[in-house]
Amino acid sequence: MAERIEELRTAYSLSAWAPSPTPKGKSTSHRRLETGSVKLVEAQQELKQIDRDIAGYVKVLIDHRAEIRNADSMIELMRMRYLERLEWNDVSFRLYGHNKDYAARHRSYRRKLFRLHDQACAAIWDFWQSVTNSIPQGERHTQITRVVQYDG
Numbered sequence: 001m002a003e004r005i006e007e008l009r010t011a012y013s014l015s016a017w018a019p020s021p022t023p024k025g026k027s028t029s030h031r032r033l034e035t036g037s038v039k040l041v042e043a044q045q046e047l048k049q050i051d052r053d054i055a056g057y058v059k060v061l062i063d064h065r066a067e068i069r070n071a072d073s074m075i076e077l078m079r080m081r082y083l084e085r086l087e088w089n090d091v092s093f094r095l096y097g098h099n100k101d102y103a104a105r106h107r108s109y110r111r112k113l114f115r116l117h118d119q120a121c122a123a124i125w126d127f128w129q130s131v132t133n134s135i136p137q138g139e140r141h142t143q144i145t146r147v148v149q150y151d152g
Contacts (some may be wrong), residue, residue, distance in 0.1 A: 074120035077113065088113065 073095060080091045088110070096102055096109040 070116070070119070073116055074123065077116055078120050078124075081117070 077091060077095060080086045080094060081088070086094070092106070092110050092113045093102070095113065099105075099109070102109060
């Protein structure tokens with residue numbers, strides 16, 4: 001997108017459409033300047049639309065930032081607890097130990113950890129339900145076995 005913006009600015013800048021030093025005739029020069037002005041206005045409108053689109057994307061990211069961070073934390077929590085087999089205290093420290101008040105509020109962070117674990121389990125359950133409900137009743141055993149198989 002940045003390349004497109006730069007291309008528009010270069011192609012439709014005023015210097016690109018200024019009349020040549022040796023005009024070939026008043027009507028040709030005049031038409032060229034009009035055409036250049038129209039294209040310049042169109043390019044400026046396109047750039048404004050791109051700016052609005054970018055602002056919209058930034059707003060969506062800002063609106064969903066907490067959800068994205070929460071999902072990343074859930075994945076990290078489940079990975080540490082069930083793949084690395086860490087104790088709850090170790091998981092809590094890895095997720096929240098960087099906070100200055102961690103030592104003083106250790107129990108609060110543990111409760112937060114367990115709430116996050118509950119959310120992760122609920123998300124996994126919802127996903128599992130969506131997978132199993134999308135498979136016809138007679139084929140469930142075969143299809144679920146394929147989903148559950150793990151090579152690791």
